[in-house]
Amino acid sequence: MPASNRIATNMRLFHILDVMAKQQSPLTPSEINKHLKWPKQTVHRLCKSMIEEGFLHYDATGKRLLPSASLRTLANGLLASDWHTSALHQILEKLSNKVKETVNFVIPEHPGMIYRDRVQTNWAFQIHLPVGTHVPFYCTASGKTYLASLTPKNRRTMVESLHLKSLTDTTVRSTEALMLELAQIQKQGFALDNEEFYDGMIAIAVPVLDPKGHYHGAVAMHGPTVRLDIATLEDNYADLKSASTQLSLLIFSI
The missing domain is CATH 1.10.10.10 (Winged helix-like DNA-binding domain superfamily/Winged helix DNA-binding domain)
Incomplete structure (x- = not known):
């Protein structure tokens, strides 16, 4: 003390x-x-x-x-007065029940993206990333939604500041390759993690924006490749986008 x-x-x-x-x-x-x-x-x-x-x-x-x-x-x-935290969690609960996998609400901090809330799937085989965990910007779906939200100039500055450490065989190793992917993410409105952070884990994330369209965080879904593939993740985009809209309305209506 x-x-x-x-x-x-x-x-x-x-x-x-x-x-x-x-x-x-x-x-x-x-x-x-x-x-x-x-x-x-x-x-x-x-x-x-x-x-x-x-x-x-x-x-x-x-x-x-x-x-x-x-x-x-x-x-x-x-x-x-903290009722909105419970409401936020209920939005995640509803989303998890629909997609049948673990979902998270993640926001950027200096060390990386931090898990603010999550709803864990009931499947026996799970990947544990508890609330409070920090994960990298460059090789996670949520982190890439944040990088993609930056202006092109700031995006390049941020990407060039990162140590693109190889965590798996598919982790991005090139600044230019990451820049191209981030430009595509900005256009399509979601990001993927194809076993780039953990072997055997894939994820999709959709940004949560404020009323002016500025980035606030992301809602993400992840799971093991023994149950999921990239096509299945993309099939759940609409549900994640709906949850993202609900979270934005909740957070910024207070």
Whole structure:
């Protein structure tokens, strides 16, 4: 836990609440500070201020702190305000039920594309890429939808910055070959991964756009080659495109 003098003053209360949430039991200020390791007077002062503001109160012993009714109401309100996350997951659930394979919602970050949500297929043979996993831009279907969304100039700059490491026998190794593929992806509206990231895994991804047509992320479907082929993936394009439209409406209507 970082020292208190390296934490913005207005963020220190959240660190105290974070400790209480993780321990899931009433705690004294001193017990809270075993996790924070801040100056003792700082923790006691902050806890006192939260008691005075009505967010914490002491339990029956008068020693340990509990969240007040006001804080519980606040927490429940925050959870309720996150209804769109549940709605997003339900869109993926519906899509997975239709295509009978694992589907994902993926967005770009600096290390690569990150899996924000997914619905796993019920098939016995699965490829596990859990939520929070980062995957490369250049050899995944979702990553290629992102690269294809860039302007030609920015696309080339981005592609030339990438280390096109061979992960399988079919991983793209040439900047020019990747540039040609990305131009085609921009025209057709979807991208494929033909065992370029993992041997035995293929995928298709469709971009999720904001109301102005700017790239936000991608909805993707993947599975093993023992069950799928590229033609089958392409047959599911319309369903992925429909889900992409629903996700865009959901995300940008808030």
